[in-house]
Amino acid sequence: MGQSFTKDWKDWINLNVKRGCDKDELFKILIDKGFDPVDIQKQMNYTPIGGISSISNPPADPKIPVQSSSKSIITEWLKKKKEKFIINRFFSNSETSKIYVPNAKKLDSKLAEVYFVSNFLNDEECSQAIRVIKSKLRPSTITNKDDPDKNFRTSRSCDLGIMNENIIVDIDRKICNTIGIDASYSEAMQGQHYEIGQEFKAHTDYFEGEADEEYLGDQGQRTYTFMVYLNDVDSGGETEFKILEKKINPQKGMAVIWNNLNKDGSVNPNTIHQGHPVRLGQKLIITKWFRSKGQGPMFIKKLEN
Known part of the structure; x- marks a missing residue:
């Protein structure tokens, strides 16, 4: 049973x-x-x-x-599958099938590729990033515009990529260098601010459904997510990967990195996660998403680097 x-x-x-x-x-x-x-x-x-x-x-x-014994049906299915695979694929060979993140702890799971880096940002970097985020906040959005749940994501966001701040440029460069992926394969960084009661319900970062066609564009599917906690949260605000059975308490400066896709380039539903409501205090994070398409080589470092 x-x-x-x-x-x-x-x-x-x-x-x-x-x-x-x-x-x-x-x-x-x-x-x-x-x-x-x-x-x-x-x-x-x-x-x-x-x-x-x-x-x-x-x-x-x-x-x-x-x-489906009909040859034409199977042929058409394979054609569509191949087209989607080409859109999503970003690993060209086994040598680049995994990133190398210095000082990272890897989650012991075969279901998804997840890393943790303690003290990725120092206290001063976190404080300056928080200052910038709080200076220009807007309501957070989701890619599924038809979702009727208005409380699905209740945080506020800051579009850090359009802000001319040295600390943001430095953090962006640090993230790309750490994960070893060229910046052209990424989106602009975002900051998120969660107050008491605010949350982000269970979701995946990759594009699917109608959002797949709308958001893939020239940059392709989302590959890695690089998230950094900017403060300790008094209570609540955990990030939980339910299928992976992993709940993460926010720790100032800690980075959480995960691959939204499988090795073959297909989306990985095991990466579904949620940001639990903040019960006491506030939570601020930085998120940077990487994509499958960019300019030149995707990976900019090798293990010996």
Whole structure:
């Protein structure tokens, strides 16, 4: 007998179905987490393409419908898959399939690539960054414009990339040098400010659904996320990766880095995470997202550097 569905898991299913996530992928994640396939089928009110057995015992290419014997249907599916793979892929060979982050601790998980760097920024850098962020805040937004939940993300943001501040330029350069990715493969940095009660509910950083087409543009899919806590939070404000079973307490100057994609360039739903409500005090962070397209080589350093 598999584990039972708690309210959190039911909410997770409803959220991701509503956001247009691949139901077969959600089904597979739940099987991997120990849920009974029959219970999953009832909870999701969904039967995977090819049946439950195609998920629990996937064939070589599980997303080709079993009943699709027509050569034209399979050929068209492979064409679309190839096109999407080319859009998302950013690793050209095994030598560049992983970044090297000095002094980083890697999360012990096969489900996603996550790193932690303590004291990435010092106290002075954090204080100056906070000053800049607080000087020009706006309501935070989400890429899913049709989401009816107005409380999905309640923080305020600061578009640091358009601000002419030396400290911001220095931090931006430091992030790129640390992760070893050329700045042309990145978005402008953002600052976020969370006050008591404010949160960012469970979400992924990569683009999907309608946002996929709207935001991919010339820069492609989001690859790595580089987030830095700028202050200690009195209570609350944790970042939680529920599937990875990892909850992170904000620590001043600490960086959290994760890869939003799998090794083959496909999006990784295991990276779904949330920013819990601040219960006491405030939380300020810097976030920089990297993309799959840029100018010249993506990776700007090797292990010997």
